[in-house]
Amino acid sequence: MWLSVTRHGTARLEKLFMNNLDIIEKVVDGIRKAKFDAIVTFGPDNAQYLSGAQLPINYYQSDQLLIVVCLQNGKQVCICPAEWESAVQESTWIKNIITYRSGSQNIAAFISIIKGLVESIDNKHPVLGLDKHRVSQQIYEFLIKEIPTAEWRDCSTMVRNIRSVKTQNEVDLLEKVAEMTDHGINGAIHHVTVDRRTTALTLAEELRVHCQERGVDMVGYHASARVASNPEDLGVMWHFTPKFGYSRTNDFEPEETARMEIKNSLQGYWSDAARIMTLGEPTKEQHEAYEWLVFLREAVIKHIKPGRKCSEVFNLVKTEAEKAGISWITDLGLGHGIGISPCEPPYINASDTTLLEENMVLVIAPVIQTPLGKILYSKDTIVVTPLGCRVVGWYKDWREPYVPIASI
Amino acid sequence: MNNSTNVDWGKKWAEKARSLVGSPALNPGERLELDNKFKNVLIENNCEGIIAVDVSHFTYLSGVVLPYAEQKIFPQAAVFRTKNSSLDILICPPEWIHLSASQGWWGEIESYSYNDGSPLEVLVSTIVKVVVEKKLENARLGLDSSALPVLLVERIKQDLPNVKWVDCDVSLRELRLIKTKEEIKLLEEASRQADRAIISALNHMEGNIYDSLGYDIWEFTERIRVHVGEFGGSGTGNLTTLQGSDSAKYYRPPRRGVLEPGNLVRTEVSNHHLGYWSNSGRTFVTGQPAPEQIETYKNNIKLKNVAVNALRPGTTCMAVYQAVQKAASREYIDFWSEPGIGHGVGVSEREAPYIVAEDSTVLRSGMVLVLAIYTFGPKRELLCSKDTYEITEDGCRLLSWYKNWDNLYVVIGDTARHG
Numbered sequence A: 001m002w003l004s005v006t007r008h009g010t011a012r013l014e015k016l017f018m019n020n021l022d023i024i025e026k027v028v029d030g031i032r033k034a035k036f037d038a039i040v041t042f043g044p045d046n047a048q049y050l051s052g053a054q055l056p057i058n059y060y061q062s063d064q065l066l067i068v069v070c071l072q073n074g075k076q077v078c079i080c081p082a083e084w085e086s087a088v089q090e091s092t093w094i095k096n097i098i099t100y101r102s103g104s105q106n107i108a109a110f111i112s113i114i115k116g117l118v119e120s121i122d123n124k125h126p127v128l129g130l131d132k133h134r135v136s137q138q139i140y141e142f143l144i145k146e147i148p149t150a151e152w153r154d155c156s157t158m159v160r161n162i163r164s165v166k167t168q169n170e171v172d173l174l175e176k177v178a179e180m181t182d183h184g185i186n187g188a189i190h191h192v193t194v195d196r197r198t199t200a201l202t203l204a205e206e207l208r209v210h211c212q213e214r215g216v217d218m219v220g221y222h223a224s225a226r227v228a229s230n231p232e233d234l235g236v237m238w239h240f241t242p243k244f245g246y247s248r249t250n251d252f253e254p255e256e257t258a259r260m261e262i263k264n265s266l267q268g269y270w271s272d273a274a275r276i277m278t279l280g281e282p283t284k285e286q287h288e289a290y291e292w293l294v295f296l297r298e299a300v301i302k303h304i305k306p307g308r309k310c311s312e313v314f315n316l317v318k319t320e321a322e323k324a325g326i327s328w329i330t331d332l333g334l335g336h337g338i339g340i341s342p343c344e345p346p347y348i349n350a351s352d353t354t355l356l357e358e359n360m361v362l363v364i365a366p367v368i369q370t371p372l373g374k375i376l377y378s379k380d381t382i383v384v385t386p387l388g389c390r391v392v393g394w395y396k397d398w399r400e401p402y403v404p405i406a407s408i
Numbered sequence B: 001m002n003n004s005t006n007v008d009w010g011k012k013w014a015e016k017a018r019s020l021v022g023s024p025a026l027n028p029g030e031r032l033e034l035d036n037k038f039k040n041v042l043i044e045n046n047c048e049g050i051i052a053v054d055v056s057h058f059t060y061l062s063g064v065v066l067p068y069a070e071q072k073i074f075p076q077a078a079v080f081r082t083k084n085s086s087l088d089i090l091i092c093p094p095e096w097i098h099l100s101a102s103q104g105w106w107g108e109i110e111s112y113s114y115n116d117g118s119p120l121e122v123l124v125s126t127i128v129k130v131v132v133e134k135k136l137e138n139a140r141l142g143l144d145s146s147a148l149p150v151l152l153v154e155r156i157k158q159d160l161p162n163v164k165w166v167d168c169d170v171s172l173r174e175l176r177l178i179k180t181k182e183e184i185k186l187l188e189e190a191s192r193q194a195d196r197a198i199i200s201a202l203n204h205m206e207g208n209i210y211d212s213l214g215y216d217i218w219e220f221t222e223r224i225r226v227h228v229g230e231f232g233g234s235g236t237g238n239l240t241t242l243q244g245s246d247s248a249k250y251y252r253p254p255r256r257g258v259l260e261p262g263n264l265v266r267t268e269v270s271n272h273h274l275g276y277w278s279n280s281g282r283t284f285v286t287g288q289p290a291p292e293q294i295e296t297y298k299n300n301i302k303l304k305n306v307a308v309n310a311l312r313p314g315t316t317c318m319a320v321y322q323a324v325q326k327a328a329s330r331e332y333i334d335f336w337s338e339p340g341i342g343h344g345v346g347v348s349e350r351e352a353p354y355i356v357a358e359d360s361t362v363l364r365s366g367m368v369l370v371l372a373i374y375t376f377g378p379k380r381e382l383l384c385s386k387d388t389y390e391i392t393e394d395g396c397r398l399l400s401w402y403k404n405w406d407n408l409y410v411v412i413g414d415t416a417r418h419g
Helices: A012-017 A023-031 A044-051 A083-093 A108-121 A136-145 A156-164 A170-195 A202-212 A284-303 A310-324 B010-018 B027-045 B056-061 B093-103 B119-133 B148-160 B169-177 B181-206 B217-230 B243-250 B289-308 B318-330
Strands: A038-042 A067-072 A076-081 A096-098 A126-129 A149-152 A225-228 A255-264 A269-278 A335-339 A344-347 A359-364 A367-369 A373-379 A381-382 A389-392 B049-052 B078-082 B089-092 B109-113 B140-143 B166-168 B235-243 B264-272 B274-288 B342-344 B351-354 B369-370 B385-391 B397-398 B409-411
Touching: A023 A038, A023 A067, A038 A108, A038 A156, A044 A067, A067 A108, A067 B264, A076 A083, A076 A108, A083 A096, A083 B093, A096 A108, A096 B148, A108 A136, A136 A149, A149 B397, A156 A344, A156 B078, A170 A202, A170 A255, A170 A269, A170 A359, A170 A389, A202 A255, A202 B217, A255 A373, A269 A284, A269 A381, A284 A310, A284 A359, A284 A367, A310 A367, A310 B010, A335 B093, A359 B235, A389 B235, B010 B093, B027 B049, B027 B181, B049 B056, B049 B093, B049 B217, B056 B078, B056 B169, B078 B119, B089 B119, B093 B109, B119 B148, B169 B351, B181 B217, B181 B264, B181 B274, B181 B369, B181 B385, B181 B409, B217 B235, B217 B243, B235 B243, B235 B274, B243 B264, B274 B289, B274 B385, B289 B318, B289 B369
Parallel strands: A038 A126, A076 A096, A126 A149, B049 B140, B089 B109, B140 B166, B274 B409
Antiparallel strands: A038 A067, A067 A076, A225 A255, A255 A269, A335 A344, A335 A359, A359 A381, A367 A373, A381 A389, B049 B078, B078 B089, B235 B264, B264 B274, B342 B351, B342 B369, B369 B385, B385 B397
């Protein structure tokens, strides 16, 4: 099958930093259509999406919250702990930042700020959107108690839908980080060809360093690489537990399969990639397994088009895979959206009835288990186009695995 | 080839997982004290069990570290701990079955398929299924309300109308304040990994800093992450290095550029050892330090010593904070008061209690705290030298002892070895 793979230039990207990526216009439009006076957003990713503020600790220090309030008139306010102010200022487009003192009384402190903002709205009984998927029961109860004059309505579907369809600026960032990641992967695995001998750990570290060299964000947490190659590690989805940030020091052996995975971010937008390398010419089992992954990837690409439901794509691929006798892990679905979060809606599975739209960015992630029990997967980023979709970021043609004896 | 698309992979993998030999952070004997404490929480709240979804509560109650679960936009796993441990059950997607078993999870594992509904629907329906199967649909059960999304709570309450739900969040956080001896060993090891990683990265960097190309800030920072792994760490979290005027900021990603001579540089890293975290930050200077750089760093250590002297059982967190605040005022030390001067650390990188003006928590033996005092350098740089302490019967004990950082670390370019 012929695949349309696009590469992306950098010129426009340089202008994107500190502008709102055209997101806010969409959000304000959504607020007006829903007849909200404002939305109050919780959840680190929501806050990052609506402010541009990149603060990786926000996800892991759940006692401190970054909250973004968006008013119907387009005005935005960022609420954060006082010590985060300089960090937020560094990357947000929002001018109005209100801080609260960090400590044991956080909830009361930021709710009093929200209350002040709500009281400034020219409506005694404002209608406020709240993403009820993301706000905790505890905070919700506080909000209702402290701001009883407001009518709180769930805006989780609105936020999900807005986030699912990317602006062109967001697509550019996601395309670029996918490209940097694939280029980084290729840079790292070329060393296997040259060095001949390496370990899973060394390659995992090389993957990360090579992506860093290409300019991805220097952040920790989920931005990590993993490589599995021995049968025990390939028999599970997450090996070397709980050292998820690193890999084992086993040498690669002839005829092994190396399963490589890396996540990166660029200005807070993520790539999620997984690739396969065979140590030597593929064996029959390796060849067949890779063909299964290629089949599933290409089947998804073939069926993705605007107006089609995600679940319909899943079911079409499932039917075709059954006909072809392909053994794959149906319970994990076939992919997911990507953006300010490494995994976000929509999901290509049997239950997600989201209609695909142009400028959705998705990661196709089929997972198979070989007859010998090896769990293998590949991950490719695609952008939904008016007529279908295009694969982005490929530095190498991944219709074949990387083979370090002949690919350089 | 077999046509296996109708396989229930969750069940298949759960079956395989039962044969895995788990390697837990705490073995059953070491967990005993922690489990007894948990059972007291159930008794205090008169609950048959607690369902926890907060990622750190999950790790605390199950011993299972989940991979980057904090960055999932909706909770994907829950742990259901009960009075009768034989009913304990863990709920997770198929991809986390093996990792739960391999970390020594002792109970059942119930997985769900992504095809069965949205993340909210599958988690709710699986929790409901488990509660009904355990015949607890009329019981009194606890929840952690600070982590549970409103929609999840609404749906669970709707689908299990006869359960009497109790908010156990405060009890769980209170429980986590005091660490067991075995937990403290893990925290001490995480602290050691952090300091070894920082000193090793420094050693590599200082051998090269004066070559003609300089030494990249991102590479120095990356070397900290690499060394955490080399010294046995299970992962890194926050990673940043800030020099000169950038270090006036609390955080920004490391800049593309080289370390410049004459700058005060602050590096911060959080890392975990089998799920137990260290939260570290150190300051150094590139080249021979100016007298005012030495002076401002000494002031930071002076304040830390004041805090250390105040860390003892029976003192309140706010009293420790006030002691530092008074000392700063008395000694005319430019001190950044907004973040407070420290916090707890455990199965999360920042947790209660907080050493701030408003926290009246009384310090008790077994608490583990990070002293994170920020003062200003001569150019308004934020300086810190974070250390981790265990509160003991008669004071406190330093857990981040690998290197003494009381003097400003000076990078003068003559070594390239591991620390």
